[in-house]
Amino acid sequence: MSLDLTLHASGPANAESLSPAMAEAHRQLEICNACRYCEGFCSVFPAMMRQKVFTSGDLNHMANLCHNCRGCYYSCQYTPPHEFALNIPAALAEVRQESWESFIRPRALGRAFQERGFAIALLVMIATGALLWFAMNATANPASQFYQQMAHNLMVAIFAPAFILPLLVIAFGVSDYWRKTGGTWPCMADLKDAFGSVARMRNLAGGHGEGCNFEKKDRYSNARRYAHQAVLYGFLLCFLATSSGTLMHYALGWAAPYGLFSPPKMFGISGGILLVLGSIEMIRLKLKADPALGAQRVWRGEFAFIALLGLTAATGLALYAATGTSLVRPLLALHLGAVLTLFLMMPFTKMVHGFFRLSALIIEAQKRRAKAGN
Template identity: 55%
Template sequence: MQMQRELIEEASRQVQICNACRYCESYCSVFPAMHRERAFSDGDISQLANLCHNCRGCYYACQYTAPHEFDLNLPKALAEVRHDSWKAHAWPRPFAELFDRSGVAMALLLALSFGLLFALAQVMRPESGEGFYAYMSHSLMVAIFAPAFLLPLLTLGISLRSYWKSVGGGALRLSDVRAAVLSAGRMRNLEGGHGDGCNFEDEDRFSHARRHAHQAVLYGFLLCFASTSSGTVLHYGFGMEAPYGLFSLPKLLGVPGGVLLTIGCAALAWLKTRADPQLGAPHAWGGEMAFILILGTVGASGVALYAATGSGAVAWLLPLHLGLVLTFFLLTPYSKMAHGFYRLAALTVEASRSASKSASSKSL
């Protein structure tokens, strides 16, 4: 709690200075939200932190960074509060604290353990089955992955409800959610103040690379999710069981999704190695990189598994892929994946407040 208090107070100090300067007013959603306020509660600081996309443009434009006595580093201050807010609102919190201390080791241990268990489970192969079901029964996969998918969603729902209350989120309106989804899908806050992109990896180089990499990950993940969902509908709704052909809906969605996910994660990992870790949350760098690599490996192993269909490689690629997917699901509420949900919540709150301000201005 003491560390959390110190992070909030340092971010609040910097936000007060930025609010007086206002040079970066058009850079991203953080500054309009900041400039609406005169004083900042802990919830306000947490909201600003989750609006921040860590593009770092404000840092490189700032005249008050070190060696100035104000020593501003707003991207780092907000990144540390943001990372701490995920842990503070996570449920159950002890799991979040454990992941914060040993996230990389947890991820590797779980992925290897689950992969081994899935490999051993092939001893109980069904007597009949095609494709993946020749190695593992459909009922066993459902019994494992249904709770592994639903329980993290439940914990995320509880965490987001806590966050929503702490930042003063009001009644949820469809128009605000729609505005938040459009902003997230476009990655508008990574376009830079003048549309030239952000300079995440280099002070003097503006680029849309990080924005495009994020979009590849987002759309790749959504395509993979849609692929799995369409396969579920075909299986239970129409009695059409896997394996599916290349021109079936699951494959038309899943193959491009896996490719996009792999490319996007590889690009994000490369950009992260090019950027200054001292402009983010340095202690979280390893865990964030591990998450990117796990997510990218999920995509790559899925594509490799499809390419290996009908070969002996499926026997070891399938346990590897399933182990990675299961690890990804179980760690979602406590890993960097949670930031997508918090970011969407923060954008929804911001859309609501912007709409309220606009309505008030018109009434005057």
């Protein structure tokens, strides 16, 4: 199959000014829209085919729909050394990263983490861990239980703002993104479609259901899909552990420590194991993948985020295993420092992609429903 197109990079036909990353994505998507060979691969291509000219809002929307599975790249006849030089995964990854940095403020902090993520995460974790160490009860037995080291109310006073305030920063950013990309008030069908896609990682299964091409190039694999599911469900289980412990403490008057077969422990241990395994697998796959098919400038920041996520879970499991030993106090400081760092840096790490991608999937469900109604 051949395609007779004039190669250009002048941007969209309208007068809207685009950043260099958006202009390059626009050029490539125009060529894709003429070819349409990859139309069944993921949610990006149906979204692309609804129109011929793309605004910055359209480009942001498609970039956040992209899961970087790379199937389109390995199936494309216009990748380098062809003169069109298509690299849709990298082009959309650059726009996607640019969108997070533009909608989440302060923008400079997001860029800094992506460029020096390991150093920033380590410094914040050491600083917060040291502060928490000093906040612990120095008179308590180093081997005593969790809340004997630090009072429950003090822990809530520290961690509640550290969790809520970053969520507010993300909420304002997602709200701006929602307006920019044409989102409206969702109905139950839109939410069901989007959450179902996330639960099954549908866009990492490929149009054929055999997986994506992230780490095996022209061969299909479900490894990345399963690693993402392990991290997602592990995180949700850890969140359930914290939520159930809060409910038991305040609503039922059941104070910690909790037994092995209590909801906080069962959810926390299973979630921690899934998070550790999923993080290790994601790092392994990322080391095997071609960095040229992603946003190369944020490669280190992505590794730093995955490592921080895995470390948070691993220190939590180690803390539980060390119950009754003198390691409780140092492990508690290390674990709480990792958790606090994860919370504080949440808007500026790749963790924010979950909020934007879910929003993109909801908006895409709305757009499909609107088109079907016309």
